[in-house]
Amino acid sequence: MDVLFILTAVDQVAIDFGKPTQCGLHHVSIEEARRYIQEGQFPPGSMLPKVESALSFVMSSPVREAIITSLERAGEAIEGKTGTRFVKEIMVN
DSSP: OEEEEEEESSSSOEESTTSTTOEEOSEEEHHHHHHHHHTTOSOTTTTHHHHHHHHHHHHTOTTEEEEEEEGGGHHHHHTTSSSEEEESSOOOO
């Protein structure tokens, strides 16, 4: 599997950033990410370009995912402990 890492200043992508309802995102499907973009959840000069790049990468092949996290926590993101992982779709057990 190909994985794109986008390293930034935060450990995870969040919705409602800076609000009392802020929520970090662990796994995000393409459909969810598109909905969050439509809602204006990601600022154009900040997280939006990162999320759009992650989506573009994931959509370009059936075996790709992207992770957005901080450099300091990249190792933990590889292990699935932090970061936001963009995948084609979320598997439900």
